[in-house]
Amino acid sequence: MRSYLRRLARALEREDVRSISRRYFISNGFDGALTSVGVSVGAYLSGIADGLTVFSIGIGAAIGLGTSGVWSVWEIERAEKRAELARIEHAMLSDLDETRIHRQQTGARKVNALMSGIGPIIGVVLPMSPFLFEGTLLSMRTATLASIGVAVAILFTFGAYLATISEQSWVVAGARMGLAGVLVAVLNIVLPG
Amino acid sequence: MVTARRLVLDLLKPYEPDVVTFADAVAGIDGVTGVNVVLVETDKEVQTVKMTVEGDPIQVEIVYETLEDLGAAVHSIDEVVCGDRIVEQSKTPQD
Numbered sequence: 001m002r003s004y005l006r007r008l009a010r011a012l013e014r015e016d017v018r019s020i021s022r023r024y025f026i027s028n029g030f031d032g033a034l035t036s037v038g039v040s041v042g043a044y045l046s047g048i049a050d051g052l053t054v055f056s057i058g059i060g061a062a063i064g065l066g067t068s069g070v071w072s073v074w075e076i077e078r079a080e081k082r083a084e085l086a087r088i089e090h091a092m093l094s095d096l097d098e099t100r101i102h103r104q105q106t107g108a109r110k111v112n113a114l115m116s117g118i119g120p121i122i123g124v125v126l127p128m129s130p131f132l133f134e135g136t137l138l139s140m141r142t143a144t145l146a147s148i149g150v151a152v153a154i155l156f157t158f159g160a161y162l163a164t165i166s167e168q169s170w171v172v173a174g175a176r177m178g179l180a181g182v183l184v185a186v187l188n189i190v191l192p193g
Numbered sequence: 194m195v196t197a198r199r200l201v202l203d204l205l206k207p208y209e210p211d212v213v214t215f216a217d218a219v220a221g222i223d224g225v226t227g228v229n230v231v232l233v234e235t236d237k238e239v240q241t242v243k244m245t246v247e248g249d250p251i252q253v254e255i256v257y258e259t260l261e262d263l264g265a266a267v268h269s270i271d272e273v274v275c276g277d278r279i280v281e282q283s284k285t286p287q288d
Contacts, residue, residue: 088207091238092266099264101207 008114011107020077020108022165024116026158028069030177032123033151033158034184035061040127040147041188044140051134051143058128065120073116077109127151152181196224196250198279201272203233204242206265212242215263222255224248243271247279 011017039061043054085105089096096102130138130146138146159177160170206215212230220228225248234241246256260267274280 088238088264091236092205092207092264094266096207096264100210100262101264104209 007103007107008111011104011111014104014108017108017111021112021115024069024073024112025119026162027119028065028116029119029123029158030155030180032062032065032120033127033154034123034180035065035120036124036127037148037151037181037184038188039124040131040144040151041185044144045188049140051131051138051140054134054143055128055131058124058131062121062124062128065124066117069120070113070117074109074113077112081105081109123151123154126154148181148185152178155181195253197253197273197275198247198250199272199274200244200246200251200253200256200270202244202246202260203268203271204244204260204265205268206240206242206263207238208240210263212240215242215244215260215265218259218263219244219246219256222248222252222259224250224252225256241268250275 012021036058039058040054043057048054085096085102088101127147127150130143130150134140134143156174156178158174160174162168162177163170163173166173204215206212210218212232216228216230219225225246227247229245231243231245232240233243257267272282
């Protein structure tokens with residue numbers, strides 16, 4: 001187990017692995033946060049009276065998106081990395097199975113899939129958490145507003161983080177991402193159904 | 194196990210791991226006292242490098258295993274020096 005974790009940590013030290021993992025994490029986390037806004041507003045508008053039920057629906061969405069994130073990236077990266085290895089093997093005229101490059105690719109694939117799965121779980125579970133306090137600290141209305149607020153805050157954080165690695169203004173980049181959460185909430189309210 | 198004092202190898206390797214990793218990995222083998230890697234040619238997916246290894250003595254099989262593990266192919270052994278001391282090639286009339 002320790003050597004397995006060490007291998008994952010070693011894979012994370014490589015910039016190319018970090019870069020791809022970051023994309024999957026942010027992209028799927030973005031999906032998760034917007035999904036949670038849709039679930040919370042939709043649940044409130046459809047008159048669900050129990051916060052725990054909304055939280056359970058959100059957890060269902062988190063499981064679905066998390067599994068999708070891990071599974072799809074696992075398969076995508078398997079295909080991409082096999083193709084890359086095949087290109088190098090063709091140029092080398094030799095088999096590279098069980099070499100360091102093969103092991104590095106396997107480690108990179110695991111990190112990519114893991115980060116892809118963690119993104120939507122964070123993006124859904126945190127915004128859904130205010131519904132756990134419905135009935136004690138919050139009403140359904142305030143829990144829904146708090147849920148949207150948490151989702152927008154997560155989106156803002158994603159944007160601000162991306163800004164720090166690309167030397168943009170973190171306020172502008174964060175606001176641009178956060179706006180998507182507000183837009184989804186408004187669309188849920190104004191669109192029929 | 195075959196041992197040598199100096200080994201000069203012509204290698205074909207992928208871009209990754211880079212030459213620094215190659216040199217460091219071979220330098221870490223027991224008995225190796227120094228490694229020099231020179232880039233000879235760069236192609237689309239691979240690089241040809243000349244690796245000079247010196248040691249006291251070099252365990253040749255372990256050097257090959259390390260290079261294989263790094264994904265390199267030994268194209269040719271361009272120079273080997275064995276024995277108690279390093280002998281440079283001598284001049285002949287043909288030279």
